[in-house]
Amino acid sequence: MAGFRDLDKALFPIKHISAVVKLFRSQLEDTNEPDLALLSIVIGLIENQLTSRSNAGQLIDSPETTVLPRFELETVENLYRKFKIVITGSVEPNKTKTYATRDLVKRVSDVIWNSLTRSYYKDRAHLQSLYSYLTGSKLDCFGVAFAVVAGCQVLGYDDVHLALSEDHAWVVFGPHGSETAEVTWHGKGNEDKRGQEIGKLDSARSWLYVNNKPVVCTRQMEVAALVSAINPSLNASVDATEVALLQQELLWLLYDLGHLKKYPMAIGNLGDLEEISPKRPGIACSALFEEAIDAARRFYNNQHVYPYTYQGGYYFRNKKYKEAFESWANASDVIRLYNYSRDDEEIYKEFLEIANEHIPYIMKIESSGFEANTILKKSECFANLLKFYDGICQWEEGSATPVLHIGWAKPLVNTISKFDADVRAQVHIVCDNMEEKLSKKNGSIFNNNNNNNYEKEYQATMSKSNNKDQTTSHFYPTIEALTAACSE
Numbered sequence: 163m164a165g166f167r168d169l170d171k172a173l174f175p176i177k178h179i180s181a182v183v184k185l186f187r188s189q190l191e192d193t194n195e196p197d198l199a200l201l202s203i204v205i206g207l208i209e210n211q212l213t214s215r216s217n218a219g220q221l222i223d224s225p226e227t228t229v230l231p232r233f234e235l236e237t238v239e240n241l242y243r244k245f246k247i248v249i250t251g252s253v254e255p256n257k258t259k260t261y262a263t264r265d266l267v268k269r270v271s272d273v274i275w276n277s278l279t280r281s282y283y284k285d286r287a288h289l290q291s292l293y294s295y296l297t298g299s300k301l302d303c304f305g306v307a308f309a310v311v312a313g314c315q316v317l318g319y320d321d322v323h324l325a326l327s328e329d330h331a332w333v334v335f336g337p338h339g340s341e342t343a344e345v346t347w348h349g350k351g352n353e354d355k356r357g358q359e360i361g362k363l364d365s366a367r368s369w370l371y372v373n374n375k376p377v378v379c380t381r382q383m384e385v386a387a388l389v390s391a392i393n394p395s396l397n398a399s400v401d402a403t404e405v406a407l408l409q410q411e412l413l414w415l416l417y418d419l420g421h422l423k424k425y426p427m428a429i430g431n432l433g434d435l436e437e438i439s440p441k442r443p444g445i446a447c448s449a450l451f452e453e454a455i456d457a458a459r460r461f462y463n464n465q466h467v468y469p470y471t472y473q474g475g476y477y478f479r480n481k482k483y484k485e486a487f488e489s490w491a492n493a494s495d496v497i498r499l500y501n502y503s504r505d506d507e508e509i510y511k512e513f514l515e516i517a518n519e520h521i522p523y524i525m526k527i528e529s530s531g532f533e534a535n536t537i538l539k540k541s542e543c544f545a546n547l548l549k550f551y552d553g554i555c556q557w558e559e560g561s562a563t564p565v566l567h568i569g570w571a572k573p574l575v576n577t578i579s580k581f582d583a584d585v586r587a588q589v590h591i592v593c594d595n596m597e598e599k600l601s602k603k604n605g606s607i608f609n610n611n612n613n614n615n616y617e618k619e620y621q622a623t624m625s626k627s628n629n630k631d632q633t634t635s636h637f638y639p640t641i642e643a644l645t646a647a648c649s650e
């Protein structure tokens with residue numbers, strides 16, 4: 163591990179954002195073992211100091227001139243030393259340079275777990291860093307997983323890495339990261355499964371485990387995860403701008419060093435920050451959202467939803483409603499292959515908000531009668547809407563837990579009825595991929611899909627459907643499910 167070297171200490175006391183970027187750059191460039199504990203403590207200290215007191219309103223213009231409160235070397239050194247003592251005091255270091263074992267990973271998880279405050283509000287902000295752990299004995303779900311990986315790094319196990327789905331975190335270890343283990347909890351009121359292997363039972367088909375296509379981190383990607391987890395919010399409506407600027411600078415550093423290439427959510431986070439305050443002429447935030455989608459298609463067999471909802475949210479905020487419908491249809495094309503389980507609340511809420519808030523809002527605007535170029539005349543918008551709803555219907559099919567209820571059907575019927583019959587008539591529904599749909603029923607969809615055939619299939623579909631005169635939508639025969647939902 164790089165450790166807290168003299169050249170890092172020379173950057174203290176830290177007074178500017180640019181000094182923090184230098185610390186990260188030296189840790190990322192000089193060794194292949196950036197010190198996770200050091201970087202998490204530094205970032206946590208800065209975030210907590212700048213979001214705990216009313217700091218809103220400070221003029222922020224650049225990483226060099228933005229003044230930070232002084233962050234003393236001694237504060238960081240004391241916390242760093244404390245973490246080492248907590249970990250090495252309970253678990254013997256890896257002197258023989260062997261792979262970690264399940265027992266070792268569980269013991270490190272127990273050290274963190276048993277030292278947390280008994281009960282606290284787990285979803286509060288700023289509980290993700292080792293600073294929060296060492297000064298307040300509080301961590302959120304992600305923070306526990308990160309602390310376990312940082313603890314294993316302190317012990318000298320360089321095979322223990324963070325694995326990330328879109329709403330959960332666990333660790334991989336052993337030869338080629340072949341072993342997996344739960345190390346933290348998920349959601350509310352669920353018994354934790356710490357120590358167990360990942361997704362062996364029916365949870366394997368839930369979105370929570372992304373069909374076993376998680377982001378498996380390198381050390382540098384673990385740094386990207388802690389940077390992504392920076393939370394600039396001062397309160398529900400105001401962000402500490404210097405914390406947001408620091409996060410943006412660090413994400414660009416990681417981007418330029420190539421460490422975001424396989425991390426769609428981090429690219430999406432950067433896209434959101436760039437939309438608010440562009441720092442990089444030549445790379446539009448829309449290009450970043452496309453890059454995140456490409457990464458999910460290339461490296462994760464298109465099993466992730468968030469890259470499409472990042473892009474859809476961007477289009478929606480910028481009134482590009484036709485494009486938003488396409489992004490949301492693509493998001494739905496991902497979720498339809500999963501079975502909905504009670505662990506999937508986060509993505510359920512995402513689709514609910516799109517279906518029952520964003521789309522109805524768009525329909526209201528577009529049917530106000532003043533839109534000359536209204537999407538209500540565009541058959542591809544209608545087709546993408548149907549695809550969006552159909553994916554949610556398929557998500558429900560074969561799931562133990564229902565997805566749709568009357569609350570969904572009303573906005574859905576209202577939306578569809580806004581399109582004129584002649585526009586609807588232009589949409590030709592082709593019922594193909596019957597075998598894919600049927601095989602989801604008996605669960606085999608997750609076997610043959612693992613060979614990453616998404617890329618080939620995607621290219622083939624794109625080349626086929628480039629005829630412009632009519633909209634051919636590749637559909638699955640669940641329109642009856644759709645109309646059934648409407649008649650409920």
Ligand SMILES: FC(F)(F)Cc1cc2c(N3CCN(c4nnc(C(F)(F)F)s4)CC3)ncnc2s1
Nearest residue numbers: 304326327328329330331390427468471472475
């Ligand atoms: F580790 C867990 F359990 F926390 C799961 C992870 C979440 C997450 C993330 N997020 C979550 C998704 N997220 C989104 N923000 N907007 C989203 C979208 F709906 F617009 F797509 S998704 C914020 C950042 N960003 C980087 N890395 C991770 S790893």
